[in-house]
Amino acid sequence: MERNIYLNMVSIEEAIKKIKSLLLGKKNILGSEVIPTDKALYRVLSRPVFACYSSPTFHAAAMDGIAVHSNDTFGAREGNPKILIRDRDFIEINTGNPLPEGFDAVIMIEDVVFLDENTVSIEKPAFPWQHVRRIGEDIVATELIFPAGHKISPYDLGTLLSAGIFEVEVREKLKVGIVPTGDEVLDFTLKPNPKAGEVIESNSQVLASLLEDWDCEPVRIPPVGDDFDLLVKKTQALLEEVHILVIGAGSSAGSKDFTKKVMQALGEVVVHGIKAMPGKPSLLGISREGKLIVGAPGYPVSAVICFEYLLRPLIYWLRGENLDDFETINTVLTRPLPSKLGMREFIRVGIGKVGGRYVSIPLPRGAGMITTLSRATGLISIDENSEGFSEGEVVSTRVLRPKREIENALVVIGSHDNLLDLLKNELMSLGEPVFLFSAHVGSLGGLKAIKNKYAHFAGTHLFDPATEDYNFPFIEKILPEEDTVLVNLAIRKQGLIVAKGNPKNIRTLEDLVRDDVVFINRQRGAGTRILLDYYLNKLKIKPTQIKGYDQEEFTHMAVAVNVLTGTADCGLGIMAAAKALNLDFIPLVDERYDLLIRRETLNEPAIQKVLEIISSVTFRQKAESLGGYDLKFSGEIMQPKK
């Protein structure tokens, strides 16, 4: 089978315009159906609704008290009360009761003085219809309640039921068929256990949930293998049932990427390739019956961009509905974001409010990492005509999480430690949860983040050989002007993470120069890297003598994964990372891992919570059970060595 090379890429806007011009005759494709009112939430009325009954259907007391004839009460005032007699002049009544025949006002019980069982005195007149909800006050039978095209809200259900409308005629839901494809993808409904080369299918569920948010009806079928004839058969069958068909994966240039050919068998391909990343190989086409067909890339993030930025606007347009823009806020970029000219780029970011302004921390760009979308609280779009943004630039950022979560998020930037995950969990278990967003850029990066007010606190473990002190000499150099405090999180064991059973018998740093040992390093600026270089220097070992010295990872866990998978034989890291992956650990040094905080923020409630948690007995116990941690100083303010 020949490969699809997609050369005619168009912008997202052009792609939408192109397909719309061909679908024009197919707008408002939805038929209608009659459904019970209580099932009609967020459905769109296909014809106007008129009230069956009035509400109230009778004159009703609006307060607890007595029903009166208003003209009997005229003249009553303080010092000149009117006396009323039961049954003749007044009748006791409760809120919601029908007003007795002939009565036209209600006096609240608080304004009534009982002289005896049957006689009351009032000192204020009642005006006609005082405290009475008259027939039809809310709804008058036969009046128009909602026009056609109205989308039914939870309140509207109350209005419809009160007006005696128990069934409504609504537009049918737009049905979207979803066909996941690929020999390697496993149907998640079967709870599969993936082997090498296999992937649990998840994109169809992401799309199904998005479709529910957009008031559509998803119709998903189990994954179909990379078999052209079978793909045509399955997609054709599903196409008959739905208004729109989405085919997942197989969109790019691989030898088994059949989506374009399948779309050609069903109709015509209109767009293949958009000037956007992720999402580049997206396809748009039209079936012979005139239905929209979308080919979504297989990478999860690329698929989401295709769903949200191509499919979503087309769904709303086909239904003849207005589409709201995504909610955005302005954020200050904490890192530069270079971008390729001619491509619109979508960048996932974490957002936090630091020092009264929102900051955004870019996450990795890989389109295969669905977790980046789960971790992200914002999304930045870099225009095709832009080469990106500089650090510190204010950028419009789409919010992906509830505003409250973003407002309350604490940002920690710096060196990575597994205790931050423990802290994250503890903060979320508080009565008023605090969200912790952590970015791992090494200790030096953390210090700079505090200097620039990009983070609430930074994790740092920088050893200074000259003073044999931790962190203070670096703080003095990088933020000499700033008033900060250094709070200890833990003393932790750094050492060599090696495979289970230590098959290469690695014992000391001297073993790193052996021919049969491959090392995995941490990135420049990481405290662990500085520690390594310090000891190598002491032992007079040159980096060039170590295989793998140039291979860098950003976290202890990533180093441990390299050892677990055999990519490397060892790496320098913390014991907790080795223990988490059931690897062996050769302890080398104890080091101090601190949190750097601006003094002025020390009393902020969320920072106080952090300090309370890390000083607590439960946190200490949980941390110590991870292995390699000593929490005797945790929560204490550190002082420089004299």
Ligand SMILES: Nc1nc2c(c(=O)[nH]1)N[C@H]1C(S)=C(S)[C@@H](COP(=O)(O)OP(=O)(O)OC[C@H]3O[C@@H](n4cnc5c(N)ncnc54)[C@H](O)[C@@H]3O)O[C@H]1N2
């Ligand atoms: N030579 C080229 N290769 C690729 C190009 C290119 O331009 N030239 N484009 C790349 C880009 S960009 C993307 S995006 C991907 C899109 O790939 P496909 O749509 O063909 O998808 P697959 O290759 O079948 O799968 C990619 C990846 O995603 C996983 N996958 C697939 N379906 C699902 C699903 N339903 N749920 C979860 N994960 C899924 C699949 O296993 C693969 O790992 O192509 C690049 N290649």
Ligand code: MOO
């Ligand atoms: O553009 Mo692909 O869509 O990066 O992942």
